[in-house]
Amino acid sequence: MAAPLELTCWGGGWGLPSVHSESLVVMAYAKFSGAPLKVNVIDNTWRGSRGDVPILTTEDNIVSQPAKILNFLRKQKYNADYELSAKQGADTLAYIALIEEKLLPAVLHTFWVESDNYFTVTKPWFASRIPFPLSLILPGRMSKGALNRILLTRGEPPLYHLREVEAQIYRDAKECLNLLSNRLGTSQFFFGDTPSTLDAYVFGFLAPLYKVRFPKVQLQKHLKQLSNLCRFCDDILNSYFRLSLGDG
Amino acid sequence: MSLVAEAFVSQIAGEQILLSDNAASLAVQAFLQMCNLPIKVVCRANAEYMSPSGKVPFIHVGNQVVSELGPIVQFVKAKGHSLSDGLDEVQKAEMKAYMELVNNMLLTAELYLQWCDETTVGEITHARYGSPYPWPLNHILAYQKQWEVKRKMKAIGWGNKTLDQVLEDVDQCCQALSQRLGTQPYFFNKQPTELDALVFGHLYTILTTQLTNDELSEKVKNYSNLLAFCRRIEQHYFEDRGKGSSSIRSS
Numbered sequence: 001m002a003a004p005l006e007l008t009c010w011g012g013g014w015g016l017p018s019v020h021s022e023s024l025v026v027m028a029y030a031k032f033s034g035a036p037l038k039v040n041v042i043d044n045t046w047r048g049s050r051g052d053v054p055i056l057t058t059e060d061n062i063v064s065q066p067a068k069i070l071n072f073l074r075k076q077k078y079n080a081d082y083e084l085s086a087k088q089g090a091d092t093l094a095y096i097a098l099i100e101e102k103l104l105p106a107v108l109h110t111f112w113v114e115s116d117n118y119f120t121v122t123k124p125w126f127a128s129r130i131p132f133p134l135s136l137i138l139p140g141r142m143s144k145g146a147l148n149r150i151l152l153t154r155g156e157p158p159l160y161h162l163r164e165v166e167a168q169i170y171r172d173a174k175e176c177l178n179l180l181s182n183r184l185g186t187s188q189f190f191f192g193d194t195p196s197t198l199d200a201y202v203f204g205f206l207a208p209l210y211k212v213r214f215p216k217v218q219l220q221k222h223l224k225q226l227s228n229l230c231r232f233c234d235d236i237l238n239s240y241f242r243l244s245l246g247d248g
Numbered sequence: 249m250s251l252v253a254e255a256f257v258s259q260i261a262g263e264q265i266l267l268s269d270n271a272a273s274l275a276v277q278a279f280l281q282m283c284n285l286p287i288k289v290v291c292r293a294n295a296e297y298m299s300p301s302g303k304v305p306f307i308h309v310g311n312q313v314v315s316e317l318g319p320i321v322q323f324v325k326a327k328g329h330s331l332s333d334g335l336d337e338v339q340k341a342e343m344k345a346y347m348e349l350v351n352n353m354l355l356t357a358e359l360y361l362q363w364c365d366e367t368t369v370g371e372i373t374h375a376r377y378g379s380p381y382p383w384p385l386n387h388i389l390a391y392q393k394q395w396e397v398k399r400k401m402k403a404i405g406w407g408n409k410t411l412d413q414v415l416e417d418v419d420q421c422c423q424a425l426s427q428r429l430g431t432q433p434y435f436f437n438k439q440p441t442e443l444d445a446l447v448f449g450h451l452y453t454i455l456t457t458q459l460t461n462d463e464l465s466e467k468v469k470n471y472s473n474l475l476a477f478c479r480r481i482e483q484h485y486f487e488d489r490g491k492g493s494s495s496i497r498s499s
Contacts, residue, residue: 065405090424094345097352145403152403179341 004038005030005073009054011041011129014211017241019125021107023054025066025204031240032195035078042129066204070197081196088191092198095183095190098176099205105150106173106219107209109166112146116215174222180206181226188235195236207233264293264379267457268358273305275317275449280307281485282440283329293380321442331441339436343443346428346435350443353421354450356406357414357464363397365411367460419467422451426471433480440481447474448481 007030009023017039018024030037042053056063056072063072074081081089111122126142127135147162154165180202189195190202210223210233224230265273273289280287287307292298299306299315306315307323314323324330332343362373377393378386401407406414425447434440435447451474455465468474 086427087430090427091342091345093420093424094342094349097349098345101348101352149403152400179344182337183341
C-alpha cells in the first residue's frame with residue numbers, strides 16, 4: 001500500500017516502544033502483519049492531538065481505538081490472522097474479552113489509581129510529555145477516567161467504594177494471568193509459530209505491567225512468577241522491537 | 249456435606265422483567281437444572297434491592313443468599329456439584345474466556361438496546377421497569393436506572409456506538425460462538441457446562457422476546473447450529489422437567 005500510515009501514540013520507556021497498552025497493541029499488530037507504520041510519538045509540543053490515542057491517520061481516514069484500527073489494517077490486507085482456523089478466530093475474540101474484563105481493571109488500577117504508583121511514576125512520566133498547562137490537567141483526567149471505569153464495571157451499586165472492589169479486581173487479574181499462562185504452555189505464540197492478533201493484545205497488556213518499575217508491585221510480582229508469559233514478552237521485544245529501540 | 253434441598257431463584261415479576269435480567273435468570277435456571285438440583289422460581293418486584301450485589305437473579309438456600317451466575321457456580325461447586333470438573337486446564341481457560349465474551353458482548357448489547365436505544369426505551373423499557381410502582385416513582389426509578397446504564401456504557405467506550413455497530417458486534421459474537429460450537433451437541437462435547445447454560449440463557453431470551461424490531465433475533469437466527477443448540481437444551485432440561493420453569497412459556 002503506497003499511502004503512508006501514521007500512528008500517533010504515547011512513547012516508550014523501560015525498554016518498551018510504548019508504555020500505553022492500547023498503543024502497544026497496535027504497534028505489535030503492525031509489526032506482526034508487516035504494515036509499514038510511521039510512529040509519531042506524542043511529545044510536549046502542541047502538535048497533534050492527545051485524546052483518544054492511539055490514532056491512525058492515512059490520507060483520507062482517521063481511525064481511533066485499537067479494535068477499529070486493527071480492523072482497518074486487516075481491510076488494507078495487513079492480516080496477521082491469515083493462517084488461523086475459524087475456531088482459533090473465535091478463541092481470539094473470547095480471550096480478548098477475558099483480558100478486557102479481568103485483567104484491564106487491575107492494570108488500570110496499578111497505573112492510574114494506586115496512589116504511590118500514580119504520583120511517583122505515571123503522573124510525572126505523562127506530564128513530562130504534555131505541554132504546560134495541559135500537563136496539570138490531563139493526567140488527572142486520565143486517572144479519573146480509569147477510576148470511573150473500574151468502579152462502573154466492577155463496583156456494585158448502590159455502593160461505589162474502591163476498597164471493596166480492589167481486592168476482587170486483583171484476584172480476577174491474577175486468575176486471568178494464570179489462565180493465559182496455562183493456555184500459552186510451552187508454545188512460542190498462542191496459535192502455533194506465527195504471532196496473531198491475540199499475541200498482540202496479550203503483549204500490549206502484559207509488557208507495561210512486566211517492565212515498568214513501580215513502587216507497589218503485587219500484580220507485577222505475580223506476573224514474574226509466570227515464566228512463560230515473561231519469556232513471551234521478552235521474545236517479542238527482542239525479535240520485533242529491537243531495531244526500532246535503537247532509534248529511540 | 250448436605251445436599252442443596254431447595255433453592256429458589258428470585259427474579260423480577262413477569263411484566264416488569266427486562267431482556268437482560270431475564271437472560272441472566274434463565275442462565276442460572278438452566279445451570280441448576282443441568283446440575284440436577286431442584287429449584288423454585290419466585291418473582292419479586294424489588295428483587296434487585298433484595299440481592300446482595302444489586303443484580304438479579306439470586307438464589308436463596310437455607311439462610312444463604314448468593315447472586316449472579318459466577319458466585320452461584322462457585323457456591324454449588326462448594327456443595328459438591330460441578331459441571332466443569334472433567335475439563336483440563338486449557339479447556340477451563342477457554343470456558344472462562346467464552347463466558348467473558350458473552351458477558352462483554354451479548355449482555356452489553358442487550359443493555360444498550362434496552363436503555364440507550366430511544367425507541368425501545370420509550371416503548372418498552374420505561375413502561376416495564378416502572379410498572380409495579382405508583383407515579384411518580386415509576387418514572388424516577390426508570391430514569392435513574394437509565395442514567396446508570398448510560399454512564400457505564402460511556403466508561404467502557406460504547407457511548408458513541410450506533411445501533412448498527414452494536415448489532416454488528418452481536419453478529420461477531422454469535423459467529424464466534426457458532427464456530428466454537430461447530431457440530432457438537434454442547435460446547436465441550438458431550439456434557440453441558442456453565443458456558444452452555446449462559447449461552448442458552450442469552451440466546452433463548454433474545455429469540456423469544458418481543459422488541460420494537462426483530463434485528464437482534466435475526467442476527468442469532470442466522471446461525472442454525474445455535475438455534476439447534478437452544479432447542480436441544482430447552483427440550484432436554486425444561487420440557488422434560490415440566491413444572492417449575494413456566495417462566496419460559498410466558499416470555
